[in-house]
Amino acid sequence: MLRFVVRRLLLLVPILIGLSLLVFLWTRALPGSPAESLLGERATPAAVAAIKKQYGLDEPVHEQYWNYVKETASGHLGVSIASRRLVTEEIKQKFPATIELALAAMFLSILLGVPLGFLAAKRYGTPVDHASLVASLIGISVPIFFLAIILKYIFAVRLAWLPSVGRIDVTNFEFEPRTNFYILDAILARDWATLRDVLEHLILPAVALGSIPLAIIARITRAAVLDVQSEDYVRTARAKGLAPRIVDRRHILRNALLPVTTIIGLQTGLLLSGAILTETVFAYPGVGSWLRDAIFNRDYPVLQGGVLFLAAVFVLVNLVVDISYAIINPRIRYS
Amino acid sequence: MRRKSLRFGALLAALTVALVAVASGFGRPDGGGSDTLVFAGAADPTYLDPALVSDGESFRITKQIYEGLVELKPGTTVVQPALATSWTTSKDGKTWAFTLRKGVKFHDGTAFNAAAVCANFNRWYNFSGPFQDASATYYYQAIFYGFKKNESETLSPSLYKSCKARGNTATITLAKRNGPFLPSLVLSAFAMQSPAAMAQYGANQGEIRTGAFYPTGTYAFSHPTGTGPYKFEQWTVGERVVLTRNESYWRAKPPLKTIIVRPISNNTARLQALQTREINGYDLVAPQDIPTIRSASGLKVLNRPPFNVAYVTINQAKPPMNNILVRQAVAHGLDRQSVVNSFYAGRAQVAHQFMPPQVPGYNKDVRKYPYDPERAKALLQRAGLTLPVEIEFWYPTGVSRPYMPDPKRNFEAFAASLEKSGFKVVAQTGPWRPDYVKKVNEGTAGHLNLIGWTGDYGHADNFVGTFFQTYSPQWGFRNNAIHRILDRAEQEVDTKKRDKLYLQANKLIMDFLPGVPYAHTTPALGFEQRVRGYVASPIGTDPFYGVSVGGQ
Numbered sequence: 001m002l003r004f005v006v007r008r009l010l011l012l013v014p015i016l017i018g019l020s021l022l023v024f025l026w027t028r029a030l031p032g033s034p035a036e037s038l039l040g041e042r043a044t045p046a047a048v049a050a051i052k053k054q055y056g057l058d059e060p061v062h063e064q065y066w067n068y069v070k071e072t073a074s075g076h077l078g079v080s081i082a083s084r085r086l087v088t089e090e091i092k093q094k095f096p097a098t099i100e101l102a103l104a105a106m107f108l109s110i111l112l113g114v115p116l117g118f119l120a121a122k123r124y125g126t127p128v129d130h131a132s133l134v135a136s137l138i139g140i141s142v143p144i145f146f147l148a149i150i151l152k153y154i155f156a157v158r159l160a161w162l163p164s165v166g167r168i169d170v171t172n173f174e175f176e177p178r179t180n181f182y183i184l185d186a187i188l189a190r191d192w193a194t195l196r197d198v199l200e201h202l203i204l205p206a207v208a209l210g211s212i213p214l215a216i217i218a219r220i221t222r223a224a225v226l227d228v229q230s231e232d233y234v235r236t237a238r239a240k241g242l243a244p245r246i247v248d249r250r251h252i253l254r255n256a257l258l259p260v261t262t263i264i265g266l267q268t269g270l271l272l273s274g275a276i277l278t279e280t281v282f283a284y285p286g287v288g289s290w291l292r293d294a295i296f297n298r299d300y301p302v303l304q305g306g307v308l309f310l311a312a313v314f315v316l317v318n319l320v321v322d323i324s325y326a327i328i329n330p331r332i333r334y335s
Numbered sequence: 336m337r338r339k340s341l342r343f344g345a346l347l348a349a350l351t352v353a354l355v356a357v358a359s360g361f362g363r364p365d366g367g368g369s370d371t372l373v374f375a376g377a378a379d380p381t382y383l384d385p386a387l388v389s390d391g392e393s394f395r396i397t398k399q400i401y402e403g404l405v406e407l408k409p410g411t412t413v414v415q416p417a418l419a420t421s422w423t424t425s426k427d428g429k430t431w432a433f434t435l436r437k438g439v440k441f442h443d444g445t446a447f448n449a450a451a452v453c454a455n456f457n458r459w460y461n462f463s464g465p466f467q468d469a470s471a472t473y474y475y476q477a478i479f480y481g482f483k484k485n486e487s488e489t490l491s492p493s494l495y496k497s498c499k500a501r502g503n504t505a506t507i508t509l510a511k512r513n514g515p516f517l518p519s520l521v522l523s524a525f526a527m528q529s530p531a532a533m534a535q536y537g538a539n540q541g542e543i544r545t546g547a548f549y550p551t552g553t554y555a556f557s558h559p560t561g562t563g564p565y566k567f568e569q570w571t572v573g574e575r576v577v578l579t580r581n582e583s584y585w586r587a588k589p590p591l592k593t594i595i596v597r598p599i600s601n602n603t604a605r606l607q608a609l610q611t612r613e614i615n616g617y618d619l620v621a622p623q624d625i626p627t628i629r630s631a632s633g634l635k636v637l638n639r640p641p642f643n644v645a646y647v648t649i650n651q652a653k654p655p656m657n658n659i660l661v662r663q664a665v666a667h668g669l670d671r672q673s674v675v676n677s678f679y680a681g682r683a684q685v686a687h688q689f690m691p692p693q694v695p696g697y698n699k700d701v702r703k704y705p706y707d708p709e710r711a712k713a714l715l716q717r718a719g720l721t722l723p724v725e726i727e728f729w730y731p732t733g734v735s736r737p738y739m740p741d742p743k744r745n746f747e748a749f750a751a752s753l754e755k756s757g758f759k760v761v762a763q764t765g766p767w768r769p770d771y772v773k774k775v776n777e778g779t780a781g782h783l784n785l786i787g788w789t790g791d792y793g794h795a796d797n798f799v800g801t802f803f804q805t806y807s808p809q810w811g812f813r814n815n816a817i818h819r820i821l822d823r824a825e826q827e828v829d830t831k832k833r834d835k836l837y838l839q840a841n842k843l844i845m846d847f848l849p850g851v852p853y854a855h856t857t858p859a860l861g862f863e864q865r866v867r868g869y870v871a872s873p874i875g876t877d878p879f880y881g882v883s884v885g886g887q
Binding site for chain 2: 093156285290293
């Protein structure tokens, strides 16, 4: 097991190098440069040249790449061209917000998706099953930003149940975050009012962001349960006279969860990209809205550093998923 | 089996109830109570050292913390005393003596005096290395051209020469006469900062990282220190900047105790945050949201005086545009009134010259060119051309500017009216990003193109001076009468004489017709009705001093 983990971690190095090249070429292939984006009407040829010189954008592309690799290898991800702050500082500040949002979305989608899928499979062919299929189809097809705007309109603007923007009540002056994971910070500080406020701010973005994984998890669970419950060992277990509850839990659900776990891993990665839209609509200060602005501003250092960082997270999440296979299903052994 | 599904049903129901229970406690927030204003801009500030930034979101904050020697009378472009109570100019226009307000203190308790004024001017003048980059000191370079030791060939010699502190007077000497000097001092970039705080928190420390300047001191992030009505309290990037009342402010105490400015980049999100009262007001209202705010109870729209101009460039380097008759035909062939009526939702007025009416030197009596297709055709025939005259007309795609919300529709309407006026229009488009503006500036965007300008400060030089003071490939003409009068006007420090020169310049320009200005737009802000005393400035940096929320 340990050897497997180490090998996977070592594999991360060539993956990141290849990815850095891809991201670098991609940002350079985008039309325009930060200079024109920053200057707008004031983009005289002289001003454009000055900005390109300042950021080394007038050097040959291979030299730009080499400089970037050198900087990245030494732990610097550069300075944002738009905000002129360190990319590493910005990640430190914004990443916890996105993690909190992604985890909340994943929590919601697992909590609802797995039971829904299970229920649909158990009631195969009944109206409950059909309803769940239709609902998950809608969940997959409705664009996140559209759902987000609708949710906001209903629950924030019309009903005034929930806040529409941000992560926390901006008039809260007592709360002092330590880790930038606000839920954790509020619990550590035993500040229940703030915890409640943070959760309130999290609900709508998490529901919007979690809608697609919820639908997918429900469908995969349903399919997997249908598959597993017709297996011989399930029939045998039932024939032995085991209580249906135990058959469901130990024999069906546990085996059905294997493909579901894979999907959860992949979806967690996708949540990070979905966060770009959700965070923008909810003015949620995470890496998603930060990367969106960077694309508009052609902010190369942010795109390069931010995407590389997210890619590393994506790979790590999937490593964790692979390890969790072994826990869910003891038949799988890594060597 | 049934029991199992019942249990799932119960779980779902419990979860829903829990969510609603958490949510139902939220209610409609009151937006922060009567001694707090929560205001939304579109982004975080860059730094809080106004000398090192040029963006509106940074100035939105620094305007409350710092003050300049002079300021704008709220809502206008009229210069009035602020930290200087009066000033005199020498006969040659090079020396300016500012008499300073007594008893003013910076937020760190140190005294504001003539030495502090000179320390600020000398700080800018002595900037070196990365500080000389245009992105760091844009406004300093726009007004003062260069530094003590210029490190780039593109920089010109400095306009600023020296500053002397004597008693209560700071005397500034310039290298030559310069008209924009005084009005430009209203810019936040030239606000007075505490020399002691700047030294203590490393305002002049920075280094180059991956080719970009990065300040290593903490001044610009967490210790901005000025004399303004509000003191810096806290900045959480992505969430809020908090300012608190300066209890020892030299004017009457500001009504609000706390100001919170939060960044919300999405237009709809800003609107909805106002509707939910999570904010009390916001800037940069999208034109399509104005009716929503107007019709909502308890909300209101505030107008910002127009300070921009949308225009059609006529490039005289491309014949037949060098013929004045053809340019006049273009002007008569553009149906400006229809465009303004149709595509600006009542938020614009037709422009007749290259600067908005707010700016001193605006000439009401310039030659106007009403839409008249027949006259346009006659002019083209007088120019000896065969109709229709083929012209290339460029417009940008993928962009919406304050002065031009929908370039394509403007273009289509203009093209149609030009076609009725004896022209055959060849449409050309270019994406705003990457290089539409560059093409316009280089003079490679057709005979005609759509573009515009938003002003930085209330001096005509910032409009007509920028466009026409020297030859530029965008316009492709040399006209010594125009270049010279703009030179003279720029150097004139007597405001009456200066305004007279600009009146003449505007007449000359509109007779010569280097392009056709067509719209000045009125940007909007959205507020709760109980927010009072907010006065929008034409230049976009609004003072929050005097604003109150609620009360009788």
